Amino acid sequence: MIAFIDARRPGLKLGKKQLLLYFAQGHHLARRGDPLFAEPMYATDHGISVDDVPGGPAPQIDSEAIANTIGYVLIRYSALSPADLRTLIQASEPWRLARKNTDEPRIEWMWLTDWFRRPDETDDPDDERPNRAERVEAETHLASQGGH
Numbered sequence: 001m002i003a004f005i006d007a008r009r010p011g012l013k014l015g016k017k018q019l020l021l022y023f024a025q026g027h028h029l030a031r032r033g034d035p036l037f038a039e040p041m042y043a044t045d046h047g048i049s050v051d052d053v054p055g056g057p058a059p060q061i062d063s064e065a066i067a068n069t070i071g072y073v074l075i076r077y078s079a080l081s082p083a084d085l086r087t088l089i090q091a092s093e094p095w096r097l098a099r100k101n102t103d104e105p106r107i108e109w110m111w112l113t114d115w116f117r118r119p120d121e122t123d124d125p126d127d128e129r130p131n132r133a134e135r136v137e138a139e140t141h142l143a144s145q146g147g148h
Contacts, residue, residue: 001021001036001066004066005024005070005074008070008071008074012078013082015046016082016085018049018050019047019048019085019089020074021037021041021048022041022089022107023076023085024073026094026113026115028069029109030116030117030121031069032065033113035109036066037050039051041106041107042098042104042107043094043095043098043106046086047085047090047095048089048095093111093114093115094107094112
């Protein structure tokens with residue numbers, strides 16, 4: 001994923017690219033329901049760390065899904081400083097929950113999914129995804145049409 005970010009936005013320092021992985025993983029989980037990458041993510045004093053776990057195969061994700069997620073994250077977050085990215089990460093519930101476990105402060109995918117699906121995130125007027133009210137309206141319309 002770091003190489004994919006670098007290809008889209010050359011010149012970013014490694015530390016900032018690693019912080020962007022938090023947002024990429026969170027948005028991808030919220031939108032697609034599957035992880036963007038398989039490596040575990042841990043809450044640290046500096047934001048996050050991502051293990052490079054050898055072995056198990058990474059999930060196969062088509063490059064369009066990866067490009068969409070990375071593109072969205074770069075547009076939305078890459079102008080922020082690393083300090084601002086760390087502040088956002090450390091203010092998030094997934095990071096805080098992980099920090100409570102001092103033995104292994106692993107950030108769980110479900111926590112990221114829930115965080116990035118919350119109304120404060122999904123009702124962003126600059127986000128092209130349907131907001132909560134639009135989703136309810138669409139679901140109501142589908143139900144009135146008999147699910148078709």
